[in-house]
Amino acid sequence: MFQVGEVxxxxxxxxQTLYFYERIGLMPSPKRTAAGYRLYEPPDLxxxxxxxxxxxxxxxxxxxxxxxxLQDGQQLSCQEVYDRLLKKVQHIDxxxxxxxxxxxxxxxxxxxxxxxxxxxxxxxxxxxFQQHPLVTSAEPLHxxxxxxxxxxxxxxxx
Amino acid sequence: MFQVGEVxxxxxxxxQTLYFYERIGLMPSPKRTAAGYRLYEPPDLxxxxxxxxxxxxxxxxxxxxxxxxLQDGQQLSCQEVYDRLLKKVQHIDxxxxxxxxxxxxxxxxxxxxxxxxxxxxxxxxxxxFQQHPLVTSAEPLHxxxxxxxxxxxxxxxx
DNA sequence: GTTGACCTTATACTTAGGTATAAGGTGTAG
DNA sequence: CTACACCTTATACCTAAGTATAAGGTCAAC
Numbered sequence: 001m002f003q004v005g006e007v008x009x010x011x012x013x014x015x016q017t018l019y020f021y022e023r024i025g026l027m028p029s030p031k032r033t034a035a036g037y038r039l040y041e042p043p044d045l046x047x048x049x050x051x052x053x054x055x056x057x058x059x060x061x062x063x064x065x066x067x068x069x070l071q072d073g074q075q076l077s078c079q080e081v082y083d084r085l086l087k088k089v090q091h092i093d094x095x096x097x098x099x100x101x102x103x104x105x106x107x108x109x110x111x112x113x114x115x116x117x118x119x120x121x122x123x124x125x126x127x128x129f130q131q132h133p134l135v136t137s138a139e140p141l142h143x144x145x146x147x148x149x150x151x152x153x154x155x156x157x158x
Numbered sequence: 159m160f161q162v163g164e165v166x167x168x169x170x171x172x173x174q175t176l177y178f179y180e181r182i183g184l185m186p187s188p189k190r191t192a193a194g195y196r197l198y199e200p201p202d203l204x205x206x207x208x209x210x211x212x213x214x215x216x217x218x219x220x221x222x223x224x225x226x227x228l229q230d231g232q233q234l235s236c237q238e239v240y241d242r243l244l245k246k247v248q249h250i251d252x253x254x255x256x257x258x259x260x261x262x263x264x265x266x267x268x269x270x271x272x273x274x275x276x277x278x279x280x281x282x283x284x285x286x287f288q289q290h291p292l293v294t295s296a297e298p299l300h301x302x303x304x305x306x307x308x309x310x311x312x313x314x315x316x
Numbered sequence: 317g318t319t320g321a322c323c324t325t326a327t328a329c330t331t332a333g334g335t336a337t338a339a340g341g342t343g344t345a346g
Numbered sequence: 347c348t349a350c351a352c353c354t355t356a357t358a359c360c361t362a363a364g365t366a367t368a369a370g371g372t373c374a375a376c
Contacts, residue, residue, distance in 0.1 A: 005322065016365055019325085024363095035372055037323055057267070058260060061363070082271035085264055092261045096254050102216060103250045106243055109215070113240035163352065174335055177355085182333095193342055195353055219333070 001031075001039045011048050018048075026051060026065055058088045159189075159197045169206050176206075184209065184223055216246045 008015045018038075021027040027047065031039040040048075047068065054064045063084050070080055166173045176196075179185040185205065189197040198206075205226065212222045221242050228238055 003323075014365070015323085017363085020364060033323095033372095035323080037372080055363095057264065078271050078274045082268065082275065085268050085271065089261055089264050089268065092257045092264075096257050099250045099254050103247055106215065106247050106250075110240065110243050110247065113236050113243065116236045117240065161353075172335070173353085175333085178334060191342095191353095193353080195342080213333095 001041060002045070003040070004038055007040045007045060007048065010045070011052055013048070013052070021048075021051065021061075024061065024065075026061060026068070057085065059084060159199060160203070161198070162196050165198045165203060165206065168203070169210055171206070171210070179206075179209065179219075182219065182223075184219060184226070215243065216250075217242060 002010070004015045004018055007013075008018060018027070022029055027044070029038075030041065030044050033039060050068070051061075051064055054067065055061075059067070067080060067084070070077055160168070162173045162176055165171075166176060176185070180187055185202070187196075188199065188202050191197060208226070209219075209222055212225065213219075217225070225238060225242070228235055
C-alpha cells in the first residue's frame, strides 16, 4: 500500500500526473485512508507501469486507455497491441517521408542563398522570397507547389 | 486597396487569420475606411505573401516576425534567411534520426508480437509488456532504456 | 502547540497557430 | 425599409499531456 508521493518516486512520475490519470479515467480511483489519502496497491502500480511503458513506445493515452479496457475484461490481446504498434511504425514512416520531401525542397533554396551570398556583399536583398508584382489580379498569391508544412505536427524549435 | 474578405481570398487565408496576425504583431494595422473597415494596400499584401511563403518553408511565426523586423529596417539579409532555413533543415535531420531510432526499437517488439500470434491462439496474453514482479523495492519502475518519446513533438494520429 | 512535509481538490495555464462564437455595426440591392 | 453579405472586436476554444497555482487538510516530530 503506497501513497501518492511514494508511487510517483517509484515510477518517475509527477504526483499531479497521478491525479491527472485518474481524472481522465486512465486509472481507477485507488483505495483511500480515513483521511482521504490515496492508497495504491501492487496491481495499481502494475497498471501505472504498463502506462509508462506504453507511453515510451509512443502510444497515446487514448491508445493506452483502449488497451487497458481490453485488459480489464480479459487477457490483453497480442493482436491489439500489434495493431497499434504497427500503426505507430507506419506513421513514423509517413512522417519521415514527408520530412524528406520538405528537406528536398529546402535544399535548393539554401544553395540559392549560398550562391547569392558568394556573389554579393552581405546584406544583399534575399532572392528566396521573390518579390511579387503588385497585386492586380484575383489570382491567389499563396504558393501551393511547396509542400504543405502544416501536415506535420513537428516542433521547429526542438 | 482591399478589404479583409478580398485579401483572404487572394492569399488563401481565413479572415480571422488576418486579425490574428495583426493581434500578434506580425502585421501592422492597415489603413481604415471611415466605417472602421481595414484597407490593405499592395505592400501589405506583399508582406502577407511573404508570410505565407515563409510558413510554407517551415519557418515559425516568430522566425517570420524576426525576418520582417530586419526587412523593415533595411534590405532583407540573405544571411539571415539562410541561417534560419539551415536551422530548419538541421532540425529535420535530427527528427528523422530520432524517428528512425524509435522505429528500430519498435520493430523487434512487432516481430515478438507476430511470433507470439503465430504460436498461440488469438487472445493470448501479450508478451510485449512484461509483467513486473510485485513492487517491493524502491527501484524506479520506468524503463529509461527506451527512447524518450516525448522528445518528439509528433502527432501520432496524423 | 508549532512546523514542515505531505496530501487533497479545483482550476488555470503551457505550447503554436489558429478558429469558433457572440454581439454587434456597415453597405448595397431589391 | 428589409435582407443579406460583409465588417468589427473580444473572448473562448481546440489539440495532448501534462504542470502550476491556490487554498485548504493531515500527520508526525519537536
